[in-house]
Amino acid sequence: xxxxxxxxxxxxxxxxxxxxxxxxxIVFALLIQYKRRFLHKQQLAEIKSRxxxxxxxxxxxxxxxxxxxxxxxxxxxxxxxxxxxxLLLYKDEKMNTEEIExxxxxxxxxxxxxxxxxxxxxxxxxxxxxYELGLSDAIRQRSDQLEKTKRYELELYIKEAPRxxxxxxxxxxxxxxxxxxxxxxxxxxxxxxxxxxxxxENRLLMQIKDNGKGFDKSExxxxxxxxxxxxxxxxxxxxxxGASFTIESEIDRGTEINITVPExxxxx
Amino acid sequence: xxxxxxLIDFYPLIFSWAACIVALITFRRWMPLHFKxxxxxxxxxxxxxxxxxxxxxxxxxxxxxxxxxxxxGVQYMIIAYFYYHTLQSRIIKKIILGFFVVFPLFFIINAYxxxxxxxxxxxxxxxxxxxxxxxAVSYIWQVYTSTETQSIFRDxxxxxxxxxxxxxxxxAPYLGMLNYLLNNSYDFAFNYYVMVIDFSDCLxxxxxxxxxxxxxxxxx
Numbered sequence: 001x002x003x004x005x006x007x008x009x010x011x012x013x014x015x016x017x018x019x020x021x022x023x024x025x026i027v028f029a030l031l032i033q034y035k036r037r038f039l040h041k042q043q044l045a046e047i048k049s050r051x052x053x054x055x056x057x058x059x060x061x062x063x064x065x066x067x068x069x070x071x072x073x074x075x076x077x078x079x080x081x082x083x084x085x086x087l088l089l090y091k092d093e094k095m096n097t098e099e100i101e102x103x104x105x106x107x108x109x110x111x112x113x114x115x116x117x118x119x120x121x122x123x124x125x126x127x128x129x130x131y132e133l134g135l136s137d138a139i140r141q142r143s144d145q146l147e148k149t150k151r152y153e154l155e156l157y158i159k160e161a162p163r164x165x166x167x168x169x170x171x172x173x174x175x176x177x178x179x180x181x182x183x184x185x186x187x188x189x190x191x192x193x194x195x196x197x198x199x200x201e202n203r204l205l206m207q208i209k210d211n212g213k214g215f216d217k218s219e220x221x222x223x224x225x226x227x228x229x230x231x232x233x234x235x236x237x238x239x240x241x242g243a244s245f246t247i248e249s250e251i252d253r254g255t256e257i258n259i260t261v262p263e264x265x266x267x268x
Numbered sequence: 269x270x271x272x273x274x275l276i277d278f279y280p281l282i283f284s285w286a287a288c289i290v291a292l293i294t295f296r297r298w299m300p301l302h303f304k305x306x307x308x309x310x311x312x313x314x315x316x317x318x319x320x321x322x323x324x325x326x327x328x329x330x331x332x333x334x335x336x337x338x339x340x341g342v343q344y345m346i347i348a349y350f351y352y353h354t355l356q357s358r359i360i361k362k363i364i365l366g367f368f369v370v371f372p373l374f375f376i377i378n379a380y381x382x383x384x385x386x387x388x389x390x391x392x393x394x395x396x397x398x399x400x401x402x403x404a405v406s407y408i409w410q411v412y413t414s415t416e417t418q419s420i421f422r423d424x425x426x427x428x429x430x431x432x433x434x435x436x437x438x439x440a441p442y443l444g445m446l447n448y449l450l451n452n453s454y455d456f457a458f459n460y461y462v463m464v465i466d467f468s469d470c471l472x473x474x475x476x477x478x479x480x481x482x483x484x485x486x487x488x
Contacts, residue, residue: 005452012441012449016464019437026408027430033412034420 054240055168058175065178066124069145077148078117085110120145135170136160136197139177143195146181157196165204165264172237173206173259176245179234180208180257188212188255204264211254217247234259277325280466281318283473288314290480296487302353303483306428309346310476313339333388340389341375344396347432351403354425360406367399383447390444397440404429404436422486427479435472438464 088107095103120141123129130138136158147154164170177195184190190212198205231247238245238259249255275282291310299307316339320332345368352364371392378392379385407429411420420426442449442465449457 008445008448009453009456012445012460015441016438019441020434023430023434023437026405026433030408030412030420030426037415 051240054236055171058171058237062130062171062175062178065182069142070121070124073117073121073145073148078114078121081110081114081117085114130170130174131164131167134161134164135173138170138174139195139197142178142181143193146185146193151191152184153192155192155194157194157198159198161199161204161264163265169241169261169264172241172243173204173261176234176237176257176259177206177208179230179237183230184208184210184212184255187215190254199264202263204261206259206261207256209254209256214249214251214253214255216251217249278321280469280473281314281321283470283477284314284317287473287476287480290477290484294480294484294487300353302350305346306350307480309343313343331386334386337379337385337389337392340393340396341372344371344400347400348403350428351407355403355406356410357406360403363399364403371396371399388443388446390447394440394444397436397443400432400436401440404433408433422482424479424482424486427475427482431472431475431479434475435468438468 085107088103088110123133124141126132133141139158140156143154143156146152165173181193184193188210190210192211194207194209196205196207196209198207234247234257235245241261242263243259243261246258247255248258288311291307295304295307316335320335323332323335348364348367348371352361355361355364374395375389375392378389383389383391407425411423411426442460446457449460
């Protein structure tokens with residue numbers, strides 16, 4: 001009997017201790033879980049803030065490049081076209097009526113080109129122009145501007161997108177495209193550029209290819225050069241939108257950049 | 269009786285009334301019904317607890333068990349009702365619905381045919397406490413697996429669940445064995461009550477007070 005009551009007492013004490021310990025373990029587990037969740041939330045906020053910062057920087061870079069291209073366009077095309085139109089509209093006393101009429105018609109055609117150029121410039125000055133224009137048209141417009149310099153033969157193959165991509169993806173892809181063109185202009189010494197933009201069911205492919213002097217990939221990665229940082233930027237921007245980025249290049253055999261965006265219409 | 273003696277004897281009641289006062293301060297008409305019922309019950313429990321203590325101390329009525337049989341039965345139903353509206357798990361909600369049917373039936377059968385109404389209904393108490401532990405642990409699990417990042421320390425139900433987890437966890441084994449202990453080792457039962465059960469009562473009321481204060485902060 002005495003042993004039995006002692007067993008009951010012991011059971012009671014042990015069960016109470018175990019339950020209190022269980023409660024304490026639960027509280028600690030919750031604390032750890034809460035801390036982990038809090039840290040995760042902080043990390044997410046940091047990633048989001050870094051992402052938004054990069055988007056903003058990229059948009060600014062695009063804007064900066066656009067201003068440069070506008071300045072070049074105003075100088076090379078608009079300026080020279082206005083001079084041409086002025087010359088054509090100049091009436092020489094020796095000219096007959098027929099010649100004056102022909103010059104007037106030519107001047108009108110040149111003025112039409114100037115008006116188109118100015119319209120494009122005005123459009124590109126709008127900060128939302130990339131989104132409003134869409135990626136395909138923005139690439140077309142930028143390629144046209146480059147082609148007008150007469151330094152490059154440009155081939156453009158664009159399979160239209162069924163609908164607009166979200167803003168971040170457009171900004172990142174356009175910045176990669178601009179960066180690739182900048183690299184070609186600065187380093188490639190090429191005269192032919194091929195651009196492909198292909199929308200498929202579940203992915204978007206962008207390819208920029210040139211016939212320039214190419215480079216040694218391992219060297220470009222090692223050096224802290226302009227080209228190296230440009231490549232890193234392109235890679236970084238691709239990663240930010242979940243795209244894969246590959247670059248193929250050989251000395252004297254040109255360079256080919258391929259970007260594949262899976263699920264292009266999924267929101268980031 | 270000196271004030272010190274009074275405080276030593278009745279200190280759990282002080283916590284009980286403190287919880288009751290905070291519950292009354294927290295009470296708002298527009299609150300969800302399950303919160304209102306809980307707050308009213310805390311008030312009621314403080315009354316019954318005080319009545320039970322007065323019966324023993326001043327009127328020397330040693331058997332106040334019928335009072336606790338009644339209040340514990342009501343307590344289980346109110347906490348189950350509270351968790352029915354707080355827990356998200358469909359399975360647990362079904363268990364609670366089952367509890368609403370099974371527990372009162374068992375309580376009546378126990379009161380009439382097994383342990384009687386004037387003996388402490390240890391079977392009913394242990395059965396109910398087991399369910400309360402299940403609901404409290406379920407809520408804590410719900411918080412643990414939740415993806416929300418809001419602080420758990422501002423969640424009143426977390427504090428309530430912690431209060432009931434400790435309280436029923438400590439009380440269920442003791443009350444389950446109480447009739448046996450009273451008959452075979454009265455001194456141990458008494459000392460254990462004073463040292464452990466009274467402490468668990470204070471702990472529960474303290475945690476309930478924290479929960480009520482969180483509710484008040486949330487309402488702001």
